[in-house]
Amino acid sequence: MTTWWQSGTIYQVYPRSFQDSDGDGVGDLKGIAARLDHLVALGVDAVWLSPIFPSPMADFGYDVADYCDVDPRFGTLADFDALLAAAHDRGLKLLLDFVPNHSSDQHPWFVESRSSRTNPKRDWYIWRDARPDGSPPNNWISDFGGSAWQWEEATGQYYYHAFLKEQPDLNWRNPDVRQAMMDVLRFWLDRGVDGFRIDVLWHMIKHADFPDNPANPAYAPAMGEMHRVLQHHSTDQPEVHGIAAEMRGIADGYAGDRVLIGEIYLPVERLMDYYGLGAPGVHLPFNFQLIDAAWDARSLATMIAEYEAALPAGGWPNWVLGNHDRPRIATRVGEAQARVAAVLLLTLRGTPTIYYGDEIGMTDGAIPANRAVDPRELREPGLGLGRDPVRTPMPWNASAHAGFSTAEPWLPMGEDWPTRNVAAQAADAASMLALNRDLLALRRKHAALAVGNFVLIATVGDVLAYERRLGDERIVVALNLGTSEQQVALPTGEVMLSSVVGPASIGTLRANEAIILRVTG
Template sequence: MTWWRSGTIYQIYPRSFQDSDGDGVGDLQGIEARLDHLVMLGVEAIWISPIFPSPMRDFGYDVADYCGIDPRFGTLADFDSLLAAAHDRGLKLLLDFVPNHSSTDHPWFQESRASRDNPRRDWYIWRDPAPDGGPPNNWISDFGGSAWEYDAATGQYYYHAFLKEQADLNWRNPDLRRAMMEALRFWFDRGVDGFRIDVLWHMVKHADFPDNPANPDYHPAMGGMHAVLQQHSTDQPEVHGIAAEMRAIADSYPGDRVLIGEIYLPVERLMHYYGLDAPEVHLPFNFQLIDAAWDARHLAGLIADYEAALPADGWPNWVLGNHDRPRIASRVGAAQARNAAVLLLTLRGTPTLYYGDELGLTDVAIPAERVQDPRELREPGLGLGRDPVRTPMPWNASAHAGFSTAEPWLPLNPDWPTRNVAAQAADPVSMLALHRDLLRLRRKHAALAVGDFRLIAAEGDVLAYERSHGDERIVVALNLGATPQPVELPAGTLLLSTLGGTADPATLRGDDAIILRVTR
């Protein structure tokens, strides 16, 4: 069994994990200093959001060099040290590859915009103005406004799906494609265990650049990006050949290297990224739990439909949060956040855990004068800002929560003196203790790590399912409401309850989730 099927992935937002040099921003040496937390937690791999050289207009997702380390985070030597330290502890390390766009500070783009006949002109997407002199079509940036920026020096527009300082790469150009594949090889040669591929479904655009259709359900509170449906600017057929080439590169290296695709698409289209004509990404990210109503019947249907849609050799995966979306504890409340942890870590498939969720961190209110996120700055007041979920990790009750010796780049969670790693490590019923217990059960019981999945009929607020492997059967039952619920479960040994104590086999307490090893 490959490690990424049975293991748990832990996402680190590097600016916010641990600062080692007192500038208020996290770095690679800081991550290395905190690896033992991850070992004790029980995860198998870490995924680090972008650490490449960048002007940081979108905090690393605007890459200026695909084969280096931004000085804010350290050096290539620091990276090599971190990688070796992770491997020494049995941890895998994944990087965040950003292939859809680069920074406009990247030397490639500087050459591309130098003149229309520059050899690298076609490495980016340039189009003539519309007949009225405006943008070539109606495509909208995900950060609001037109996705086209006019360049007066050459008299054309370039395309940017995000900030105007993030110019989209032209993957139809074979030289650009080769250069980007070499960047993948650079890091694989260095020993990384895989990549999360940023906005994979964005990478190819319709060759004729037709207008996108208007969104009939649009209203301004959704944000400008939703005014049109991204029919022609995303999810084009040619992207699958690129993903297959990336997969072939990954598979050419030893050690079960893994590719994870960031893809926000309906389930039936998401499945295509496992591979149509050839294998593509190992794990197309399944974000359904992030947007799902916290309702047992709805979740049961969602899980069943996802399982049914998987291709024969497709391995499932689940995500509760990430650096772009509200934290699970803010969405469902503290009590149900414990049940959400049980759900994430006992469903069939690879779970990805976002840093700080193991403490029950919630979204942090960011004062207007401390807002950093360019999305919030461009469309203020819509609640689209991502700063609230990127706040520093609270390690202990010392100054600045042990994150830094200086004022952190974003505010800490207000309850950091009590909600921190040290405090929860000493509390056997803390959120951190629950995560450690759940990950210990995953390692101990193959049924939870790699076993088969079967929904169990339930009513009301109860979601129940069975995991099985060989002769082992484990039942998970969650009460997604605050009121006790009657249940009919097989007899078994209680392995875990989110509320602790003993469990009544006929009644599931409000806000409780239990894991039973079924007696044969």
Template sequence: MAGAMRCNARKLFASSREPKCPKGTPSPLLRSSAQAGGRAMTWWKTGSIYQIYPRSFQDSDGDGVGDLKGIEARLDHLVALGVDAIWISPIFVSPMHDFGYDVADYCDIDPRFGTLADFDALLAAAHARGLKLLLDFVPNHSSTDHPWFRESRSSRDNPKRDWYIWRDPAPDGGPPNNWISDFGGSAWEYDAATGQYYYHAFLKEQADLNWRNPDVRAAMMDVLRFWFDRGVDGFRIDVLWHMVKHADFPDNPANPAYRPEMGEMHAVLQSNSTDQPEVHDIAAEMRRIADGYPGGRVLIGEIYLPIEKLMHYYGIDTPEVHLPFNFQLIEAPWDARSLATMIADYEAALPSGGWPNWVLGNHDRPRIATRVGGPQARVAAMLLLTLRGTPTIYYGDELGLTDVAIPPDRVQDPRELREPGWGLGRDPVRTPMPWNASDHAGFSSVEPWLPLGPDWPTRNVAAQAQDAGSMLALYRDLLSLRRKHDALAEGDFRLLETTGPVLAYERWRGDERIVVALNLSGEDQPFALPAGEVVLRTLPGGVRTDTLRGNEGVVILVR
């Protein structure tokens, strides 16, 4: 059955290249709950996720770009770190206009990253080490190089015309409405050959699929099955809330709070081009597919929406994604009172059975060490890994990497190239991982595709692995605590009453009780620590029982 499904899925995505129909059966390393123990079906609740930006993790073939064999070569770092799963940003065939988020074949690996055989080897190596592996699914749009779009563009009466969103010009000959691309400019591109515009929420090379077409929906659901059959443990679903548009395509309302530095996309409110009611039925179907596979497969939705709308993606009447990404820590003011309110409101908003999750950084947003500074980045790590819910760690944050200034002649990101000068570019957070002090930081044998940070000779994995006071050691210790203490992995949560820049909360499960106290300032703050054992702190030296030192966080096992 699995082999037949793979072959059928490959036929859906055939291109001018000779199709490579994978053979075989699902990975023997996938375990049912009965085989893997009591937590197998909830690993994504008790575990932690590590995001890898594949171009920047490890280059194995000397072209300056990371690849799958490179990731496999560095799996032991992730085991030593103590994470439970890796999520790899897109690795599918792509012309790389948006570095993999413009997919030209959903069922094959881009040669820059390797082959399907390389992927299978990576998956087997990860599973052998007890690591889950998640892929990045990009269902909202495909590359304009995808065979589907080439057919759709060929004529108005092509069977795949309706697989994408085509509209007639406005009466004045311009775009059908005022929708703006997230990368600036109109979201509509005119095709002179057929006399219509096609819609692209991002680059013009990323044409939006028409998810109201049942054939599109069926084909993309087969993509999920193709990779689930192959053995992947789940997906992060790119821009899930974008996938369905208002059926009548009305203008988006103007944003009264718009400022140019926000980026042109924010000139309008995307109320008609995103978050339509029909998307929830699609998410529910994806969930049914995931739940039909053993081993606790997980779906994580990228959704930038206010909390009350984000909660809908857990599912109201029918389950949808397991984890709608909670990006509040990325966007919130770094202030104890603001964070306490945000955490309380998020916990209160969760639906019955909804499991929380937290994110400090990703491939689109400034790194946490840049946002709050190095000392507070240690406090932030303790916050991320002791809150209730599933944490996601962005590669390099375990070293305290900061954003890297990119010279104008090295800029790669299409967002920066289209809207220069506003600091919207994402290259600074996608720079290569520094592994050691050798040439090119052990990332590659040649100059990397993006420059390394200036401190890479000292801020690297090898150096920090030998330093008990390093950021890497702190992340290892925090992740070890999560494994050791059920109160942290899956226990209950309660904020404690504090004042000023101190944030404190309690975690407990059964008789085990843990208190976490964080000083979000550089000044000493009075705080009466409960009696018990201080099992971890962000600063060296002793801990006073009546004071938190500046930039200090402590984890206390309460007696």
């Protein structure tokens, strides 16, 4: 028997950019609640909210000042409870973004920790003496550039921050930290949330001796300074799997199939360890391969086959095309292939996650230099690493500010919002939104697409094809990743869906066409 998170589809909401209900230009919980019917009509099963906790917003919510409350910009705990109830009333699950690796430097724990070397919470964070010459304890580099160590004159030590200096890393080797953070999970699970996406799970434990990281022989400045070293000692340490197992035990102790999804950017062979080593790990270690994949049939076929082969016994696959950190799929592959990509995402074996706005084909927004707010961009400008372009507000209609807000939004709207918006696409049977709705309806109707077996068909030319099977039902998916017509030999059957408007042919795929075929012969 499958769980909801195996057969279902997850939808990521970036709360600042989904819907503003109070006219301050920033999205909020009441705004999300007001748009739940869009998600029901789309056909997704769960909503994952990027962080909503109180925060100084140095990194837009990923610097948490209180793990058990809601930031006033987004609303109140009562607003959260109302959103959760409204989602559950509609048959939607609700997931939160848990940020356990680091807190804000304004969290009361860190305020105490930095106050003196003898404070009881000193060891809740990672403090180290300088080297004899006064330099940082090692060569570790922040993911936002610069040293990952910040000197504190008042107590004469450095503290470690894998990201901004305003985001000090918690010391997960301290059992009191571990207990406090597990209690945070219980707080929200008791409140009724259906699971968590766990931020930077692979960062949570560091090598106990803090040795230097090795230099990256392939480093080039355009990659960003964080890549100057290989994070061998600052991430992916063996002890992290015990933490994941404890989190899993907590989640599994609640009724309703609560789910844990781990953010983990690692090669496939190391990613698989997060399903569990000796004890179950997270239910879904995020598989980001499609985000960076070469967009051609042979490369994708190889990647999919290797991922499927690497899965441990009982490990359930998952797929992601985009998120709040990476360029949008329509920007990466173009509008026509974004439709093909939607078919791919929603017909592969495993749990898909849709990033808000991808269902209408949103592209990366143009952000003038004077409107940039992402610290990634502000610290290393000009490298194209900024994340503002993928966080622009959701365009709902052609009214002022795209129906997102009655005020100027916190980020500029995408340039094509007057025509690319939910209302316009809802009225167009050939739109990207209509395609996504049709795909999700097929997943619900045909269990073979949701939970069936996966069989790759030999790749020919620009065509990637595979079969989904469950019982007597056989469904073939064929995707033309090229810009010219392709001949393809497929079984006898009925075309249930094409990504291109007009009658589809089983033997000939039009340019940029994907079809879903029910096998009848």
